[in-house]
Amino acid sequence: MPTTALLTDHYELTMLRAALRDGTAHRRSVFELFPRRLPPGRRYGVVAGVGRALRALRHFRFDEETIRFLRDRDVVDDETAGWLADYRFGGSIWGYPEGEVYLPGSPLVVVDGSFAECVLLETVLLSIYNHDSAIASAASRMTVTAGDRPCIEMGSRRTQELSAVAAARAAYIAGFQATSNLEAGRRYGVPTTGTAAHSFTLLYDDEESAFAAQLAAMGEQTTLLVDTYDVFQAVRTGVRLTEGRLGAVRLDSGDLGLLAQQVRELLDSLGATKTKIIVTSDLDEYTIAALSGAPVDGYGVGTALVTGSGHPTCGFVYKLVARATSPDRDAELISVAKKSKDKISIGGRKFALRRLSDAGVAEAEVIGIGEPPAGDANDRPVLVPLVDRGEIVGEEPLSASRERHFRSRAELPIEALKMSRGEPVIDTVYLDHGRAAASPYRSKENRS
Incomplete structure (x- = not known):
């Protein structure tokens, strides 16, 4: 150093x-x-x-x-x-x-x-x-509000590059379970995670091809981002390709509380009762609190976290x-x-x-x-x-x-x-x- x-x-x-x-x-x-x-x-x-x-x-x-x-x-x-x-x-x-x-x-x-x-x-x-x-102070408020639902830090693109590494470390101390930032994993041992962005889906001629490629590389327990086109059609495609064994779906837009309820009902009706729902999109401690009654299994938090939530x-x-x-x-x-x-x-x-x-x-x-x-x-x-x-x-x-x-x-x-x-x-x-x-x-x- x-x-x-x-x-x-x-x-x-x-x-x-x-x-x-x-x-x-x-x-x-x-x-x-x-x-x-x-x-x-x-x-x-x-x-x-x-x-x-x-x-x-x-x-x-x-x-x-x-x-x-x-x-x-x-x-x-x-x-x-x-x-x-x-x-x-x-x-x-x-x-x-x-x-x-x-x-x-x-x-x-x-x-x-x-x-x-x-x-x-x-x-x-x-x-x-x-x-x-x-x-860490902002992260603590978020994790206490989330309860036993895991929070993932994913704010690297919303702050200076070295600040992002420090932010991932601080968030982990205050209860976040993982980060998207690989340097934080290398330097501090913070667990890292990540799947795919909308650009990956858009790379393929259709959504099914994109999902099939991700499943082939990452396995059935991966998380599919399902709101590039039609959320409900994407959920059906993911469930069909995994025969109901899909690990999780991620919602990144819209009315997350209502959408999570509708997606949960759809997943259950298709037999994918163990498929989890992860939500992202400008979350903070207040939106996490508002989602406490929704069938959400985890949160991905970016901008609000790395800026101290105001x-x-x-x-x-x-x-x-x-x-x-x-x-x-x-x-x-x-x-x-x-x-x-x-x-x-x-x-x-x-x-x-x-x-x-x-x-x-x-x-x-x-x-x-x-x-x-x-x-x-x-x-x-x-x-x-x-x-x-x-x-x-x-x-x-x-x-x-x-x-x-x-x-x-x-x-x-x-x-x-x-x-x-x-x-x-x-x-x-x-x-x-x-x-x-x-x-x-x-x-x-x-x-x-």
């Missing part, structure tokens, strides 16, 4: 250059990546991109070609170029593990090191987390929340926070706890400032180590992230699963060294 060091903004290096000159670059600093709010109407979000971020960190190196590019454009001076040539992140990072649910104010990533080594990671971390978490970014920010008073190793660490109106930041290094009821239902996101909050036996800390003094320790199989998401989502109150607009499903509560502190993230529904 090539270096990821230039997946950043110019001003990161401008700050580094200035801070190196006067020595402040070496002050210990704590940065946090967090959401100020959820997208309007959403009740929870889903963390994704952790594995990709750790992979990017491993390759965050300033090689000779990269430094030459920066010097040629006077982005860095000789001192900064020399420092970058030896750059290796040597600090520690904690974060919400992949697949975990998050709420407003959740400290999703806590980065502890020198200002110089931490500030360089801002853009690459934000770009990965903002994109992948937006996809919210293509999570609005995460990366802020300095604590810094040392000098570059000395034992210098005091003090809280810092910007005071901009409507852009809330809370100073101090954070710790996170998911407060659970005796029944195991999430009740609050408890954020400790300066020290971990105390919890009962059934509460659980949310932050886990991702990097320990420069060594990456938080990598895990994608299957583990996927299973974590199911567990985390199952902890939420039932209101979280509603498709109607609402406030965050649980409050975010702050404790400053063990004492209650004002929280800007309490939902309107829960404020007294």
